[in-house]
Amino acid sequence: MSYLNQLNPEQAKAVTHTEGPLLIFAGAGSGKTRVLTYRVAHLLEQEIDPYHIIAITFTNKAAKEMRERINAITPLGEQVWVSTFHSACTRILRREIVHLGFDKGFTIYDTQDTLRLIKDCLKEKNMNDTYYPPRNIAHIISTQKNNLISPREYERLVAGQFRESNIADIYELYQRRLTEMNALDFDDIIFKTVELLQNNENVRHRYQNRFRYVMVDEYQDTNHAQYKLVNLLAGYAQNLCVVGDDDQSIYGWRGANIENILQFEKDYPSAQVVKLEENYRSTKTILNAANDVISHNENRADKHLWTQNIEGQKVRVYQATTEKDEGAFVARIVKEEVLKGNAKFSDFAVLYRANAQSRSVEDALVKANISYRIFGGVKFYDRMEVKDLLAYLKAINNPADDIAHLRIINVPKRGIGQASINKIQDYARENRLSFGAAIARASDIPGLGKKAPVIAGFAGYLYELSEYAAKNSVESLIKKVIRDTEYMDTLSDGTPEGDDRIANIMELLATAKAFERDSDDTSLGQFLENVSLVADIDNYHESANAISLMTLHSAKGLEFNVVFLVGFEENIFPSYRSVESNDESVEEERRLCYVGFTRARKILYLTHAESRVKYDGIIRNDSSRFLLEVNPEHYTYVNTFGKATERRSASAAGGLGTFRPKIGKTPVASSLPPSFGKTFTPTPSKKPALDLKVGDKVRIAKYGLGEILEMTDSVVTIDFEIAGSKKFLADSLKLDK
Numbered sequence: 001m002s003y004l005n006q007l008n009p010e011q012a013k014a015v016t017h018t019e020g021p022l023l024i025f026a027g028a029g030s031g032k033t034r035v036l037t038y039r040v041a042h043l044l045e046q047e048i049d050p051y052h053i054i055a056i057t058f059t060n061k062a063a064k065e066m067r068e069r070i071n072a073i074t075p076l077g078e079q080v081w082v083s084t085f086h087s088a089c090t091r092i093l094r095r096e097i098v099h100l101g102f103d104k105g106f107t108i109y110d111t112q113d114t115l116r117l118i119k120d121c122l123k124e125k126n127m128n129d130t131y132y133p134p135r136n137i138a139h140i141i142s143t144q145k146n147n148l149i150s151p152r153e154y155e156r157l158v159a160g161q162f163r164e165s166n167i168a169d170i171y172e173l174y175q176r177r178l179t180e181m182n183a184l185d186f187d188d189i190i191f192k193t194v195e196l197l198q199n200n201e202n203v204r205h206r207y208q209n210r211f212r213y214v215m216v217d218e219y220q221d222t223n224h225a226q227y228k229l230v231n232l233l234a235g236y237a238q239n240l241c242v243v244g245d246d247d248q249s250i251y252g253w254r255g256a257n258i259e260n261i262l263q264f265e266k267d268y269p270s271a272q273v274v275k276l277e278e279n280y281r282s283t284k285t286i287l288n289a290a291n292d293v294i295s296h297n298e299n300r301a302d303k304h305l306w307t308q309n310i311e312g313q314k315v316r317v318y319q320a321t322t323e324k325d326e327g328a329f330v331a332r333i334v335k336e337e338v339l340k341g342n343a344k345f346s347d348f349a350v351l352y353r354a355n356a357q358s359r360s361v362e363d364a365l366v367k368a369n370i371s372y373r374i375f376g377g378v379k380f381y382d383r384m385e386v387k388d389l390l391a392y393l394k395a396i397n398n399p400a401d402d403i404a405h406l407r408i409i410n411v412p413k414r415g416i417g418q419a420s421i422n423k424i425q426d427y428a429r430e431n432r433l434s435f436g437a438a439i440a441r442a443s444d445i446p447g448l449g450k451k452a453p454v455i456a457g458f459a460g461y462l463y464e465l466s467e468y469a470a471k472n473s474v475e476s477l478i479k480k481v482i483r484d485t486e487y488m489d490t491l492s493d494g495t496p497e498g499d500d501r502i503a504n505i506m507e508l509l510a511t512a513k514a515f516e517r518d519s520d521d522t523s524l525g526q527f528l529e530n531v532s533l534v535a536d537i538d539n540y541h542e543s544a545n546a547i548s549l550m551t552l553h554s555a556k557g558l559e560f561n562v563v564f565l566v567g568f569e570e571n572i573f574p575s576y577r578s579v580e581s582n583d584e585s586v587e588e589e590r591r592l593c594y595v596g597f598t599r600a601r602k603i604l605y606l607t608h609a610e611s612r613v614k615y616d617g618i619i620r621n622d623s624s625r626f627l628l629e630v631n632p633e634h635y636t637y638v639n640t641f642g643k644a645t646e647r648r649s650a651s652a653a654g655g656l657g658t659f660r661p662k663i664g665k666t667p668v669a670s671s672l673p674p675s676f677g678k679t680f681t682p683t684p685s686k687k688p689a690l691d692l693k694v695g696d697k698v699r700i701a702k703y704g705l706g707e708i709l710e711m712t713d714s715v716v717t718i719d720f721e722i723a724g725s726k727k728f729l730a731d732s733l734k735l736d737k
Contacts, residue, residue, distance in 0.1 A: 004042075027303065040053060317627065326608075373549065698737055
């Protein structure tokens with residue numbers, strides 16, 4: 001038991017409490033993995049059979065780390081179940097699923113399999129996948145399963161609602177087809193395990209008797225199905241230990257319920273509560289700033305993170321003039337510290353609210369020849385939707401670019417299958433033509449049949465785009481492609497992933513706008529050359545010594561010596577959607593901020609910009625409300641070289657001291673900062689042809705009747721009775737009011 005000497009009093013209390021329910025509030029950097037590991041080791045030392053112990057985590061990485069640590073302490077660790085929720089449930093189902101009418105050799109469908117099956121179900125029901133996007137249907141079905149709502153229950157809940165009732169029919173057929181094919185989707189793994197334990201008393205008693213000691217990591221991130229599963233497993237012995245931190249509950253958008261951890265003592269009145277509040281990671285100043293912010297949340301347990309570490313440097317706040325200046329600041333500080341020998345690239349991380357924000361930072365790092373790695377996403381110009389649109393531009397700019405043509409010939413879907421593409425490629429090779437030249441001769445290619453006019457039409461469309469490109473800006477050209485191909489419809493599915501992809505398209509438009517503003521040569525060829533420089537993978541090294549770029553959600557569980565939290569502004573962080581939503585959404589954003597702050601060990605930078613180029617013009621945002629919540633004693637403003645400087649006036653500081661809770665985006669018409677390099681007045685965005693406002697009922701031929709949900713100068717969001725929510729570019733909107 002010598003390992004107990006390595007624990008502080010609260011950690012030791014958590015490790016040695018073996019019988020009865022236990023709630024461990026584990027603050028950021030408080031050593032929770034060590035506590036979980038040592039607790040398993042302690043149970044084994046108390047001669048508890050490893051057969052009776054299960055430890056559940058959320059990620060394979062966490063499970064692997066815990067398993068290795070346990071095995072390093074005791075050889076009995078090999079016999080303990082240490083796995084993720086889904087791995088544990090799969091093991092149970094492989095043994096018991098016959099009780100649900102499945103064979104033990106069931107198949108698990110991934111996302112693509114799920115979408116393919118949903119498409120088949122739509123076809124069988126004669127439902128148009130334009131009105132019922134498969135990704136949107138998959139998201140709805142997933143949500144129901146995570147809430148343990150069966151097809152029959154969902155049908156009852158949505159009775160009388162036309163679109164939802166049709167989705168309920170799809171859900172029922174989809175689930176029936178899965179059963180017929182002896183298959184489960186990812187959500188079924190937990191859903192079916194809960195169903196099994198609830199409905200089969202013998203199976204339930206068997207696993208409750210086996211798992212007499214249940215431990216669950218990151219309990220604040222559990223959804224309803226996971227919550228039910230845990231309580232079913234622990235229902236007999238009541239030796240349930242849950243570890244988590246309500247202040248780090250940041251996955252509400254995917255079903256996590258913070259009340260699971262906050263209500264634990266109501267579920268188990270005899271529970272022992274241990275608070276791990278000593279942080280071993282960050283400086284006192286960083287923790288003070290994090291505590292300043294999180295203390296503004298009302299729905300949280302009473303606790304306060306502290307540390308014996310040094311006071312450390314104040315949080316550094318930088319007010320950039322533009323997002324380009326913001327990226328340059330990050331690159332400048334990093335390069336200077338590395339050149340001085342004070343740090344290496346891997347000491348730094350850049351965190352942001354949404355993936356689309358990485359673009360300006362990536363541009364700056366590439367120009368400074370600084371290596372970086374992206375986690376939780378791909379590089380901006382490597383993202384599917386960005387590459388699709390750039391492929392159109394490349395095909396226009398260079399008709400001999402076969403790769404670009406092959407990427408877009410069926411994007412969006414035109415019914416041109418691989419068999420037709422193979423015939424075109426064969427013809428091109430036989431006649432020594434480029435793919436682009438071959439499709440222009442589609443009528444001469446043997447075997448294309450009815451596909452020939454479609455392919456020839458695509459070739460004609462590319463020629464039309466090339467003529468348009470010669471007379472119009474790159475931004476206008478991208479907008480035309482989006483309008484003509486209805487590309488946005490393929491992404492707008494109501495999920496966070498779909499929203500993120502739309503945001504990436506808008507960021508590409510903003511990049512094109514900035515290119516027009518800042519470049520002497522504004523040709524399409526020059527734009528593609530600039531993009532190629534930024535996207536050049538030669539500057540991207542797959543090595544440890546590189547800066548890490550990631551979203552705040554991806555950063556959870558990680559730590560770095562120096563953290564830059566960029567885009568620290570209203571409508572970005574907290575996001576515009578959360579500000580317009582409700583107090584709970586803002587509280588989750590505040591928890592996300594707390595997570596971001598506590599990733600930093602030594603130095604934390606917060607950056608915000610006076611103005612940004614966005615898809616709806618040049619905007620000004622107030623600095624984030626979360627900055628106003630930090631005690632001024634804990635931060636200092638720095639200049640462009642990172643040196644402390646006096647705080648600017650309230651107006652120059654992006655609204656400090658004059659914060660408006662729901663500030664809108666204001667286009668800048670004059671008095672632009674000198675860093676723009678030249679005077680620029682944004683071209684006013686075109687307004688919709690009709691006088692519209694939020695709440696108006698409108699009709700569009702393709703989608704039918706809908707209601708306007710949201711409007712900006714460039715984008716209109718309409719909720720259709722059948723097709724659901726869709727976004728449109730305002731200057732191309734054709735509708736009847």
